[in-house]
Amino acid sequence: MSGHTFVEKALARAAHADSARAGDVLDVQPDLIFSHDNSAAIRRIFMETGAQRIARPDRVAITLDHAAPAPTTQHAQNHAEIREWVRQQGIANFFEVGRGICHQVISEEALVLPGEVILGADSHSTHYGWLGAFGMGVGRTEMAALWATGELWLQVPESMRITLTGHLRPGVTSKDLALFILGQWGADGGQYRSVEFAGEGISSLTLDQRAVLPNMMAEFGAMSAYIPPDQAIFDYLERNRQRDYTPLYPDDDAIYADDYIIDLSSLQPQVAIPHSPDNVHNLSDVIGQPIQQAFIGTCTNGRYEDLAAAAEILAGHHVAVRTIVIPASSEVLLRATRSGVLQTLIEAGATINTPGCGPCMGNHMGIPAPDEATISTGNRNFRGRMGTAQADIYLASPAVVAASAIAGAIADPHEILIQQQAINASGAIL
Amino acid sequence: MSHHRVWVYGDHINTDVIFPGKYTYTMKDPTQMASVALQDLDENFASQVQAGDVIVAGRNWGCGSSREQAVTALKYAGVRTLIAASFNGLYFRNCINQGVHPIVCPGLADTLQTGDSIEIDLDEHVIVANGNAYPIPTLSPTVRAILETGGLVNMLRERDWPMAEAT
């Protein structure tokens, strides 16, 4: 009998079953469930079910992040309804406007832990694989059912393994790796699967870098994704965690539907071009493509290291196009304030907005005009994603977005760094 | 056996195209949602779709966001069956939970054009199109039960819920 994958173990545990296999349908009781600005809509469905109380309000989280602060009266009303609901139901984990994007905030607050199951009314709930948890997105009706009953039917997915070897070269990031995966195997390459990362390459990735991978596996069609947690993850969670946990790891003889190996040192910077995140090219092939807006933020690349990477490129330069920076959380914002990263960004001409999703899905704070192109650190470049159907969206790493902001066209950050080094060196000679 | 007119689409049709994200927090009425369904893909769809019509698509239908309005909009436009070579996993779940039948059927979209008609025989588990029969995959009992009750909300309505304590 072969061993079990991570997902088989995690879902069996959450369903209180002895074991499970891909294909089994289980009633799973997640450790945490969450929603965001969509909570008012979920409440309306919840009321239709006849239920009156949320089953486990201590295991519910709600963030206001998708259109925050409210851009219109309608959005404000939506937020007000949610606040009232939180109060009525005694929901334990509520995060106000400005605290940040659900995935970042829930991670920082250690509300989900390795080996646990988290279901969110958001497609990028695959995100929590970076902590060694099973994270999956669910629809509004499913979230209403979860509020009512605390459980949901799930079919255990097949798994695929992506083994990472070697190290990323300087200037190459986990965003490039995620885009490379999408480019190689397509937007349905991981469809309804658990994408389980493995290999010594993982330990070379910083925590901020790791969070990008499971997040972007939503674009791969994956049901969930997983990175085996190590000491760095345990240390990260230690500050805020409120319960004990037991991490889960796949068995060595687990069966994978696909098994890929990627040598990190072979990768180069990638850019996804309109209108799909799997329409991926080497950066060198798209250099010079004009852009009218640069956006650094989102749950994919709005963390401290992302802002710092952008600041490293922007230091001493001035942006040629409007450049919007939105930290993924108040914690990121505070850290970037204290370290001086924010000052560097502002001096370079960037503008800083309230932590949250911003223009990522076209709600506010950076909607492009028709026929404009945006280069974004986000995860999705579907037509109309940022609110304007006739606008193009390019996806890249924070350094590439920063370099492009300086040039007004897609540019290579490496060249800017070399120029800077040359200037510094000649300064030293003079 | 039932007859259906089809709307045929390609691969990787994402939820932003099926139901634009800009309406997600502002549009609440499902009939209104139906009026913008597939707006950015096929401008004829919303005005010409009729109850009982079926969408037949290629690979990865419904990829992208988890927004279930991308199912609701089609449901209220009268589409109760969706056929695709493959579905995004979340989208597939959203269909079941709203009582819309997702049928995985690779290759069918290649043989049809919008306006053609097909026959669906749920008892025999086949789709008949252009004289060819395509199998309809069977669903697990849990999933079939939700679908047959008309979705998760209907299923939950049948439960006896504890009354809320006075607060």
Ligand code: SF4
């Ligand atoms: S930042 Fe974008 S992708 Fe992330 S949760 Fe917000 S809207 Fe979704």
